[in-house]
Amino acid sequence: MPAGMEQVIAQMRRAKDQLAEAAVTAMRAKADFDEAYKLYFQLSEGSANPNIRRAASEAQTAAAKAGRYANLLDRAQRHYQAYFARVAPAANFGSPSGVPSGEKLLSDAGRRASRREQFLRQQVQKADDTQDSLSNFESNAKTLVDYFKKLPDPPGATSSNPVKVDPAPTTERVDVDNPITAVAMAAGALAIALKATITNVKKNRERKRRSGNES
Amino acid sequence: MNPELPLYIRTLVRGEHDLNDQIEERLDRDGWDGFPRFLASLFFAAVDRRFGEDALPGEIIRFVAALREDLSHGGPDIDPIGAEALIKSVLDPTTEYDLSQEMIGKIQLATSYKILSEGDLSDAELDEILAEATEFAMQG
Amino acid sequence: MAVDDIKSDLNRARILMMQGKAGFEEAAETGVQGAALALHTVQDSADDDIEKAAAALKAADDEVDRVLSRVNAAAELADAYRDAL
Numbered sequence: 065m066p067a068g069m070e071q072v073i074a075q076m077r078r079a080k081d082q083l084a085e086a087a088v089t090a091m092r093a094k095a096d097f098d099e100a101y102k103l104y105f106q107l108s109e110g111s112a113n114p115n116i117r118r119a120a121s122e123a124q125t126a127a128a129k130a131g132r133y134a135n136l137l138d139r140a141q142r143h144y145q146a147y148f149a150r151v152a153p154a155a156n157f158g159s160p161s162g163v164p165s166g167e168k169l170l171s172d173a174g175r176r177a178s179r180r181e182q183f184l185r186q187q188v189q190k191a192d193d194t195q196d197s198l199s200n201f202e203s204n205a206k207t208l209v210d211y212f213k214k215l216p217d218p219p220g221a222t223s224s225n226p227v228k229v230d231p232a233p234t235t236e237r238v239d240v241d242n243p244i245t246a247v248a249m250a251a252g253a254l255a256i257a258l259k260a261t262i263t264n265v266k267k268n269r270e271r272k273r274r275s276g277n278e279s
Numbered sequence: 280m281n282p283e284l285p286l287y288i289r290t291l292v293r294g295e296h297d298l299n300d301q302i303e304e305r306l307d308r309d310g311w312d313g314f315p316r317f318l319a320s321l322f323f324a325a326v327d328r329r330f331g332e333d334a335l336p337g338e339i340i341r342f343v344a345a346l347r348e349d350l351s352h353g354g355p356d357i358d359p360i361g362a363e364a365l366i367k368s369v370l371d372p373t374t375e376y377d378l379s380q381e382m383i384g385k386i387q388l389a390t391s392y393k394i395l396s397e398g399d400l401s402d403a404e405l406d407e408i409l410a411e412a413t414e415f416a417m418q419g
Numbered sequence: 420m421a422v423d424d425i426k427s428d429l430n431r432a433r434i435l436m437m438q439g440k441a442g443f444e445e446a447a448e449t450g451v452q453g454a455a456l457a458l459h460t461v462q463d464s465a466d467d468d469i470e471k472a473a474a475a476l477k478a479a480d481d482e483v484d485r486v487l488s489r490v491n492a493a494a495e496l497a498d499a500y501r502d503a504l
Contacts, residue, residue: 070342072461075456076460076461078453078456081453082384082449082450082452082453083450084454085326085449085453086446086453087422087450089442089446089449090443091440091443093438093440093446094439095434095439096438096442097435097436097439099432099435100432100433100439101430101438103432103435104429104432106428107428110420110494111500113500113503115497115498116497118459118496119493119500120493121492123303123432123489123490126489126490129485129486130439130482130486133443133446133479133483134446136455136479137444137475137476137479139472139475140457140471140473140476141472143469143471143472144457144468145454146468147463147468147469147472160358172319176327180366183319183321183368183369184323186368186372187316187319188400190383190500191316191380198311198381201315201380201381201384204355204381204384204385205304207355208354208385209299211350211355212291212392213296213455217351229434243496247282263431266451270486280430281432282430282433386494403444403445403447403448405443407445410438
């Protein structure tokens with residue numbers, strides 16, 4: 065493999081993993097939207113109120129679009145796979161990335177899940193479900209919440225992502241003779257470029273949201 | 280579980296006080312069903328995120344000291360040893376503690392509030408934590 | 420259908436929509452990172468596959484806000500229905 069090619073393959077493997085993860089997560093969200101749609105739909109059958117019917121329609125569309133999002137990511141992955149099969153077949157781009165990181169993720173998640181289960185079980189055991197105790201619980205909570213509301217605003221009191229303004233990177237144009245190797249950027253420059261791209265994507269979304277440009 | 284509970288916490292953390300007031304009224308009216316379970320799960324998620332498995336004991340002690348300082352302007356008393364133990368029990372469930380239900384609730388709410396409001400969380404990150412807390416409370 | 424049952428279904432649906440929203444936002448976060456990395460690593464726009472991949476990623480990004488606005492609309496409409504009960 066030409067120099068720099070390994071770097072490109074490694075980066076694209078990581079990108080592929082992220083796109084795959086995003087697609088899977090989006091499909092899980094789609095399943096939630098589908099379930100909500102079924103509930104709304106059943107309710108709408110027994111009602112003359114148009115709102116519940118519209119809610120069902122919106123939920124169904126949300127589900128469809130979440131599915132479309134996942135499909136588009138899959139499509140991108142397939143095209144990248146086809147590209148690398150052509151220009152660097154020896155790299156075996158299509159094969160799964162290293163197993164250890166996956167295993168580590170699983171074991172970390174497994175440990176956390178176990179901790180969570182133990183912690184919550186203890187809470188349930190110690191819980192007192194008598195009405196008096198619950199009323200006390202609620203009134204204590206409200207007292208504390210009132211106290212927090214009277215304090216000056218904490219740093220978390222912003223409802224949108226804090227957008228950091230980074231200068232846009234000057235990306236070098238690709239060397240047409242050797243498209244793959246020419247694109248392998250130094251790790252530092254890539255990090256800056258990525259951060260700027262992601263920030264710009266988010267800023268664009270915010271701008272579109274504010275100008276009401278939604279379909 | 281009353282589905283407004285996550286919204287109650289969200290509006291509190293984001294400083295949307297008027298909305299929080301309204302939601303509180305509705306909770307009083309409709310019932311705070313599932314609140315203790317929700318709060319316990321919220322506490323777990325917030326503490327786990329803030330400290331992680333390899334937190335040093337000093338970090339937890341410093342956090343609790345800062346928390347008591349936050350509450351010292353007319354807020355409720357928090358048992359410092361109890362708070363440290365409860366937080367530690369998220370990271371190491373063999374930790375023992377002996378606290379009243381009342382104190383557990385206060386510690387969980389105050390700790391969760393401090394972590395979530397100071398954590399510089401994006402909307403997605405905050406929603407993720409609230410969704411996790413919801414999931415457990417709904418099983419109850 | 421009894422009003423209490425309706426409210427209970429609405430509650431469940433709202434939680435599902437919220438869970439889905441949180442999950443989808445998480446997907447979008449990961450997705451935009453993967454897309455940015457891919458687009459920066461291989462920029463050979465003379466290649467058909469790369470062009471199509473880039474177009475698919477752009478189209479995916481466009482869908483994100485559409486999903487979220489639909490979720491918000493569904494929740495608001497269901498709330499309006501609930502208030503009228």
